[in-house]
Amino acid sequence: MFGLELRDLTKAYGDHLAADQVSLSIPHGEFVCFLGPSGCGKTTVLRMIAGLETPTSGAILLNGKEITNEAANGRQFGMVFQSLALFPHLNVGENIAFALRLRGVDARRRKDRVAELLDLVRLPGLQTRAISQLSGGQRQRVAIARALAQEPPVFLLDEPFSALDAKLREEMQNELRALQQRLKITTILVTHDQREAMTMADTIVVMGGGQIQQHGPPVDIYRQPANRFVADFIGASNLLPVEVLDPRTVRLGAISLRVAAACGLGAAPATLAIRPEDVLISRMAGNGDNEVAGVISQVRDMGAYVEFRIDCQGQDILGVAMPRDWIGAGVGETAHVRLPVDRCQVLAR
Amino acid sequence: MSLSPGVLLRQGFLALIALFLAAPLIVVVSVSFNATRRMSFPPTEFSLRWYRAFFSDYGWMASLERSLTIAGLAALVSVAVALPITYAIWRYQAKVAALLAGIGGALFLIPGVVAALMLSAFWGVTGHVGRLENVVLSHAIVLLGIPLSLLMVGFRTIDQAQVEAAYTMGARDSDAFRMVVRPAMTPYILCAFVFVFVLSINEYLIAYMVAGFTVQTLPIKIFANMRQGYEPTMCVAAVIFMAMGFSAFALMSKVADLPRLMGRTRPLED
Amino acid sequence: MRAAELSVQASGVATAPGRERWVLAGLLTAPGLYILIMAVVPAFLMVQLSLAHREVAGLWSPGFELTQYRQLATPLFARIMGFSLMLALAGALICVSLALPAAYFITRMRRRAQVAWLVFLLGSLSLSEVLIVFAFQVLLSTSGTLAGALTTVGLLAPGASLYPNFPAVLTCLVYLLLPYVILFFYPALSQLDPEVEQAAATMGASRLSTFTRVVLPMMRGQILTGVLLVVIFTFGAYLTPLVLGRPPQWTIAIHINNAAMGAGNLPLAAAYAVSVVAFMVALLVLTRVLSRRKASEA
Known part of the structure; x- marks a missing residue:
């Protein structure tokens, strides 16, 4: 196929499996985010793709051709490192021209290409600036330009924005996304920041314990987490211990709740997952199915929204309401929450 | 304040x-x-009478030249030995290299007189005695701990990711060394060289016990003169030493981050 | 998982293990041979020498006898070692108590002042022992400044000299060692987080009590090693006691040198040296045990 393919990619350090049979197809031109907590193996996978780490077993294919045993300097995938790894003894232009110099590109064409790349990352005219004189955001852009100089078949980024402050990070995310769309380059970004993954990726690959937990478009991952790990890691979730009674009914303590589907799960302990923004609250009872009464235990007005916790017969449920929907209740008051049937996901425990 | x-x-x-x-x-x-x-x-x-006397005295000038030669060669040998060892430790985490560095460091820590005796016995056994190269090789080994630690400080300042970045841009091992590692290491190599040079030029006991009075270095000559009584030219020799030492380290502070070289890793603003 | 991440960092770029072995062989063969021949062989040679049989005229023949070590089991040797150790400990006490505050103050200076101090310390540390001893000789001699000044104020009889004696040896030794010890404390003290001291200050500690209660305890292991450094150096000191001291103030180094160069008894010198090294190793082990025990108490 046209693109990058990982087949049962495994990396073992002694007894520990940093990556455990990771298989994935990335079509040409797609933007993929590897997302997961620290130590989930996402960086290991990225480094194996770059050729900086030798897989214990498995294969990597580029456009159908196996490259598993090709060294990093043969693959020449452009990579932006977490530390950026800019060369402090070279200026901006020399950093960007590094790969071109290795290829023996002549000075004039190097100069043109550097200018072109600096325009691309919106730093025109900074060729002779020393790395130490750049701001954090400018360094980021230079690192991106440097990695793109060799027109790599695959563009890799390892937590590139983790050192930036929130505002700058968002700006860089938008820019990188726009750049990637323009160049149509296959891009893999590793991050632990789900917001970053959600805003940039065509496909999110959630990793945990060295394995791919789920992959798919961002909204699918958010709306239909495949398992408890994904539901817990992506966004805030209420994860309630339930017992499956039949494919459409579960029991939460003494309360029985209707759910969209609990298929494949027998009468076993399971987890009911529901997003806080799907939890509806009202003062009065009688607004429909799956209604539970409880006592408000916490209210936090965040300005843009109101966050509340409600204790329903020993179950702590977190909810979020828009200010105009907020019922104005205080801690200790009684309220009713409704868990909409189509928003209730039942997952294996 | x-x-x-x-x-x-x-x-x-x-x-x-x-x-x-x-x-x-x-x-x-x-x-x-x-x-x-x-x-x-x-x-x-x-x-300036004694300065004139010093610089026109054949014996003093010969000793000075001998000392400079020994120091230059000893610094060269010692840095040339320390560089591959520290590179192997930094780049490959090689256990053998760590062992070699451990021996080099331990030698720096044994009392000077013991090291001098060891080496003088060694040269005695080889039958190759009273030669200049004996002093060079002996100084280089005894002072090896200095380039080992300074170069290690230098390598630690290089982010391994820089080398990896060079690989992802198509660099081979030799390219990465030439284009990334060496430029970053130059000040440290220079400092290690200067440091060994200065210490070698000032060293007395090893030079004396390894080569005796046949290779009369500047400290040996000063000491020999001291025993015969005071001579103002000795003060001139002493001043030359001080000038060399202080200007060498002042120079070092210009080319390298001296606080970092001496072991400070916490950033220090101007 | 942390360990695995670290090993990711450590393993660096993937290189085929076979190739790596060749690269390492290329890098390390020459330095390894040099260290083997110039450090390991001489060390073994010295041990062998200390067990060898002494022949006339500075010669020796290989053997396995304890003659030389038996010669060491005398009150004289014990006295020399005892004096060397006493001198070292006195020097260590003075050096550490001066160097610790000095290094502490230096690490808290601005960069320019710190660099100036480092250049000054490195410059004076690298000065030949010959020169220092010579300078002290000039400084302390009958016609020198200090003696002249002391004679003028009547503290010294005219024509009397300030050396050779024990204070002269000790002062010169402190002079030689002070830059070393200051520079030895420099890294650890410069690594101390100023916020730790600020935290102590917010809890009402004065600058002095911050130093004695926060900084000193954190430096305990370093101080012990610093003392060891002074001891090693003092045992190796040759010129200082020779020129500025009288025979009772001669350290082990002079006796080693006399045995080797003067009496031509290499086996005896080697036996001295091996005993000194054994003594150093014992001290090293002792400081390790002490600092570990202190650390586990804390």
């Missing part, structure tokens, strides 16, 4: 330390400019 008693106390303490360290040097320097043959301080009359 205001001049509180605490600050005054601190400044006073440091000033006393500085005075203690500087006093013998000041005396020697000023005596060297004295016109009379008699050692007297403060100098009565300024004169």
